Amino acid sequence: MKANSASRLPHHLPATAQVVALAGGVGGARLADGLAQVLPPENLTIIVNTGDDFEHLGLYICPDLDTVCYTLAGLANPATGWGRADETWQALESLGALGGPTWFRLGDRDLGLHLERTRRLRMGQNLSQVTRHFCRALGIAPTVLPMTDDATPTWVYTIEGELPFQEYFVRRQCQPQVTGFRFEGAERARPSPGVLEALNKADLVVICPSNPWVSIDPILAIPGVRPAVQARRAVAVSPIICGETVKGPAGKMFLELGITPSALAVAKHYADLLAGFVLDREDENLVEQIHALQVQTLATDILMKTPQDRARLAKEVIEFGLRLSCTS
Amino acid sequence: MKANSASRLPHHLPATAQVVALAGGVGGARLADGLAQVLPPENLTIIVNTGDDFEHLGLYICPDLDTVCYTLAGLANPATGWGRADETWQALESLGALGGPTWFRLGDRDLGLHLERTRRLRMGQNLSQVTRHFCRALGIAPTVLPMTDDATPTWVYTIEGELPFQEYFVRRQCQPQVTGFRFEGAERARPSPGVLEALNKADLVVICPSNPWVSIDPILAIPGVRPAVQARRAVAVSPIICGETVKGPAGKMFLELGITPSALAVAKHYADLLAGFVLDREDENLVEQIHALQVQTLATDILMKTPQDRARLAKEVIEFGLRLSCTS
Numbered sequence: 127m128k129a130n131s132a133s134r135l136p137h138h139l140p141a142t143a144q145v146v147a148l149a150g151g152v153g154g155a156r157l158a159d160g161l162a163q164v165l166p167p168e169n170l171t172i173i174v175n176t177g178d179d180f181e182h183l184g185l186y187i188c189p190d191l192d193t194v195c196y197t198l199a200g201l202a203n204p205a206t207g208w209g210r211a212d213e214t215w216q217a218l219e220s221l222g223a224l225g226g227p228t229w230f231r232l233g234d235r236d237l238g239l240h241l242e243r244t245r246r247l248r249m250g251q252n253l254s255q256v257t258r259h260f261c262r263a264l265g266i267a268p269t270v271l272p273m274t275d276d277a278t279p280t281w282v283y284t285i286e287g288e289l290p291f292q293e294y295f296v297r298r299q300c301q302p303q304v305t306g307f308r309f310e311g312a313e314r315a316r317p318s319p320g321v322l323e324a325l326n327k328a329d330l331v332v333i334c335p336s337n338p339w340v341s342i343d344p345i346l347a348i349p350g351v352r353p354a355v356q357a358r359r360a361v362a363v364s365p366i367i368c369g370e371t372v373k374g375p376a377g378k379m380f381l382e383l384g385i386t387p388s389a390l391a392v393a394k395h396y397a398d399l400l401a402g403f404v405l406d407r408e409d410e411n412l413v414e415q416i417h418a419l420q421v422q423t424l425a426t427d428i429l430m431k432t433p434q435d436r437a438r439l440a441k442e443v444i445e446f447g448l449r450l451s452c453t454s
Numbered sequence: 455m456k457a458n459s460a461s462r463l464p465h466h467l468p469a470t471a472q473v474v475a476l477a478g479g480v481g482g483a484r485l486a487d488g489l490a491q492v493l494p495p496e497n498l499t500i501i502v503n504t505g506d507d508f509e510h511l512g513l514y515i516c517p518d519l520d521t522v523c524y525t526l527a528g529l530a531n532p533a534t535g536w537g538r539a540d541e542t543w544q545a546l547e548s549l550g551a552l553g554g555p556t557w558f559r560l561g562d563r564d565l566g567l568h569l570e571r572t573r574r575l576r577m578g579q580n581l582s583q584v585t586r587h588f589c590r591a592l593g594i595a596p597t598v599l600p601m602t603d604d605a606t607p608t609w610v611y612t613i614e615g616e617l618p619f620q621e622y623f624v625r626r627q628c629q630p631q632v633t634g635f636r637f638e639g640a641e642r643a644r645p646s647p648g649v650l651e652a653l654n655k656a657d658l659v660v661i662c663p664s665n666p667w668v669s670i671d672p673i674l675a676i677p678g679v680r681p682a683v684q685a686r687r688a689v690a691v692s693p694i695i696c697g698e699t700v701k702g703p704a705g706k707m708f709l710e711l712g713i714t715p716s717a718l719a720v721a722k723h724y725a726d727l728l729a730g731f732v733l734d735r736e737d738e739n740l741v742e743q744i745h746a747l748q749v750q751t752l753a754t755d756i757l758m759k760t761p762q763d764r765a766r767l768a769k770e771v772i773e774f775g776l777r778l779s780c781t782s
Contacts, residue, residue, distance in 0.1 A: 185569075
């Protein structure tokens with residue numbers, strides 16, 4: 127069901143507009159899917175956080191890339207947002223019965239993908255090549271790029287000490303109080319092939335409603351990415367509604383870092399990068415303060431419950447973003 | 455359901471008889487299970503071929519150890535003899551959809567075990583330690599020992615060149631004509647802890663109905679094992695009935711090596727090690743020729759179709775073997 131591009135884009139917008147989305151986990155994947163629904167595939171590039179990637183059970187696991195790819199391929203578990211629909215858990219159960227670690231939930235179908243990615247990486251392919259191959263195999267038409275092919279693991283500073291991201295996020299369920307973050311090796315990492323090229327020719331850069339601290343900041347930490355985003359003046363979509371994160375620990379992190387969690391806090395976090403900010407209607411009271419940051423706003427319904435919500439929000443974000451760049 | 459040892463062993467045999475079985479794949483696992491049914495666990499040690507072991511998809515896979523352990527734990531697939539009962543194949547299907555190799559069939563539950571074994575080996579445990587742990591976790595009471603903790607991969611010489619064992623056995627379905635075998639590194643390998651000790655105190659060594667060329671010979675190639683078996687004068691059970699292998703390529707291998715496949719050929723193969731040889735009633739015509747090798751015979755029904763068959767055959771083998779050692 128591929129609509130022609132004329133019926134996808136608002137008539138008054140250029141059908142050739144190039145859109146780049148920066149995305150992390152579930153929220154990012156959902157808006158990326160909305161963008162994929164309304165844009166011709168050749169007009170959309172999704173740059174995905176790989177700071178969450180880790181090796182576990184000898185497998186190379188890329189949680190955000192997989193969430194984005196499963197979502198775009200229509201394979202994601204609709205209940206959790208991560209992992210696969212119709213998943214089974216035989217391997218993990220068998221491993222657990224032998225005393226193996228089961229804190230990181232790996233379903234059987236998901237395992238098949240991790241085994242194949244690990245095999246290809248060991249053969250000498252880089253993550254970009256593997257991701258391109260997986261997208262082709264899964265029928266994903268837009269370009270999905272890992273932010274880098276280099277390892278830049280996210281560490282979470284907590285009052286209990288520094289934790290690898292998945293230890294903090296999954297094993298410790300985000301319990302330890304956060305004091306900061308570190309993207310190991312990011313300063314020496316190279317953006318993966320196509321990342322800077324896509325940003326430099328983008329008519330619109332969309333910062334998806336992902337966690338600013340651990341999904342988007344790792345992408346911006348890759349040399350060259352932040353200035354390229356800044357040069358395009360991006361549009362961000364808030365991952366926070368009425369002071370609460372839609373999903374994940376972003377709100378808790380803001381709070382623990384001494385910042386009241388809100389759409390305003392997110393807009394401030396990105397302020398130097400933004401031409402526009404999309405927040406929920408429920409947060410319209412914050413609009414004035416965001417305008418004071420020299421950032422335009424669009425208040426709309428940003429909660430994506432259905433695939434239709436994703437497409438509708440994506441369309442509004444594109445219209446808003448391209449209008450801003452036309453008038454700026 | 456642990457029978458007391460008095461009811462398990464024939465009354466006229468010493469309840470303290472120590473039995474050591476050498477085993478490879480399905481046939482070996484079935485007789486090992488029969489022995490486990492009729493012997494107190496402390497009286498049975500099973501030494502298993504690890505020449506088939508290989509790394510695949512980054513996993514360390516031990517086909518014969520797993521077949522023996524799954525069989526002893528009652529988890530084996532009764533139809534195939536290898537792999538697990540009630541197995542699912544989601545991971546392999548997912549891997550295959552991404553272009554990964556599916557020629558080696560790995561079920562989901564089986565994968566869980568390979569992941570955990572690989573994890574433990576990477577942590578620095580040796581194969582004996584991992585096997586001991588798995589046996590405890592799976593409720594396997596007899597002692598199961600890998601023949602060695604060192605890598606001694608079996609290579610198959612064929613008219614198409616030398617092939618790693620699993621390439622020959624699974625990927626090429628035993629098609630290429632065999633000209634010989636090589637157990638790489640066997641001459642420098644050390645028997646795993648307990649192997650020589652068990653053989654040296656054995657009242658009876660049983661060579662299970664496994665493939666002589668690629669299941670039993672690799673065990674005998676580990677330094678110290680062949681002389682220890684020879685010193686005990688073993689009893690072997692034929693893997694061939696009426697010139698046909700019950701399962702696997704043993705018959706085809708004999709033929710390609712210029713030897714008519716038969717129970718006699720198997721008895722000759724092991725002759726210097728044997729006090730006795732157990733063959734099928736259908737092969738009673740071969741008894742005279744086997745006696746000419748200075749090897750005693752027991753002709754009985756050696757086809758193990760049911761768990762009851764395994765126990766009955768095991769009992770007959772023990773009675774026969776212990777009687778031989780009493781009278782020798």
